[in-house]
Amino acid sequence: MxxxxxxxxxxxxxxxxxxxxxxxxxxxxxxxxxxxxxxxxxxxxxxxxxxxxxxxxxxxxxxxxxxxxxxxxxxxxxxxxxxxxxxxxxxxxxxxxxxxxxxxxxxxxxxNAPAVAEMAIGLMLAVSRRIVESDRKLRRERGFSRESVMGHDIGGKVLGIVGIGHAGTRTAALARAFGMRILAVDPLLSAEEIRARGAEPATLEEMLTQADIVSLHCPRDASTLNLFNAERFAAMRPGAIFISTARGGVHDEMALAEALRSGHLAGAGLDVWHPEPPPLDHPLLALDNVVATFHTAGVSxxxxxxxxxxxxxxxxxxxxxxxxxxxxxxxxxxxxxxxxxxxxxx
The missing domain is CATH 3.40.50.720 (NAD(P)-binding Rossmann-like Domain)
Incomplete structure (x- = not known):
């Protein structure tokens, strides 16, 4: 200089x-x-x-x-x-x-990829094991059974990752420790590179029909804006879980709320919103099977x-x-x- x-x-x-x-x-x-x-x-x-x-x-x-x-x-x-x-x-x-x-x-x-990956796994656990639901219930009620907040293990499940860059790759590595099978969609990478990053390459359509949990790690741009809309949520496996630590606007929040209310999806873990923070009366915040955070995945x-x-x-x-x-x-x-x-x- x-x-x-x-x-x-x-x-x-x-x-x-x-x-x-x-x-x-x-x-x-x-x-x-x-x-x-x-x-x-x-x-x-x-x-x-x-x-x-x-x-x-x-x-x-x-x-x-x-x-x-x-x-x-x-x-x-x-x-x-x-x-x-x-x-x-x-x-x-x-x-x-x-x-x-x-x-x-x-x-x-x-x-901040390690922090984002840990948060993604944390949201998967929180939603699948119904940790937040149990916490809320224990603070306000008595007389309920443990089985009423019984969830599912993530071990052995199929995880679909959309965007296997820095954070997606770290998420895949952590998920493998749970014994999960990893599918990944990334139009910027070859099938060989996706495999090198610890996942099986798949089309988005293949992933949606196979994944028990779908986790978004893609950027927000013209190609991903509203990528997950009502049609994509409907294509997901019944009882699947949706996770996003990507960006608000990649998924349609109202369509997601409807997929959750209808029972088609079992739950969602959302770190990103449009806008941020979401209004207090946002429909997703009214659902017990949604775990919501304030774009803090990378904020450790x-x-x-x-x-x-x-x-x-x-x-x-x-x-x-x-x-x-x-x-x-x-x-x-x-x-x-x-x-x-x-x-x-x-």
Missing amino acids: SNLAQWRVTRFDVWINPVFDESMKQEQGVTVEVAPVTGDDDAAWAALQRAHFYQITAAKDELPAQFHARASLLERCPQLLCVSSTGAGYDTVDVEACTHAGVAVVSQIGG HEGRHNVASMAAQQIIAMLRGERPARLVNPQVWDRFKARLREASQC
Whole structure:
């Protein structure tokens, strides 16, 4: 990094593990500026317009839409060289607009995969063994039998994984320890690669008819939006369980509620919603066979530390001219390096 340059990293005052700021402040010539997410838009815009790197939250409902990394923001922030997501996803970033503007986009994919996988397995256990139902009942009733909250083991069952990337692969590894048979659907991977990641390749239709539990680990994009609709839920095995630690909008919440109310599906474990958090009167929250969490699958102390540290290290590597491992738009790399050199001479 040029000693002449003063690099500015801007983030909003939403929670991030302190390792991010600590790592950045150890780098000579780097300043971290924390902008207010609410209450002072002028100060927030001033900080963004000074930024070379924008460390952006990946939670779309946590950040006002005006501060999403869209074309309008990029036009107002011409010094911006890179947008770095705080998580594996980047729902708050328009990658195409960033690429057009010569702005690199990096994510922290894989950093919280162990946490997400543990949560997915936890939701499977909670729903299948009716753990939350038993807890609620024990707190408010007496005179019921243990058999009234009797569930099923997950051992020996068929698990269908939709999207066997970092989190999906870790989930498959944990599921194998329970003796589950793993089927996986991932249009981005060959059958050989799916097998290498510990699953049997299958079509979505094959999976739906065979899986006792279906767990979503795919990104939200044009190809997956509303992927699980009424037709897909109807195609699932009677008595199956639906789990999602992916993104809100990949499944149709109202269609899922109906599949559960009708008894076709036995239960659901949901970490993601559209919007987040869901309204208190959401139909899914009224069902005892739904275990609901607030997009916390990747939000463990370890997971948050990992992604914050990874984000800092990727920014530091880029300032040294090193290509980051998790560059979302690789086609922009040469232009990014040219803009970085130009900025270092200012």
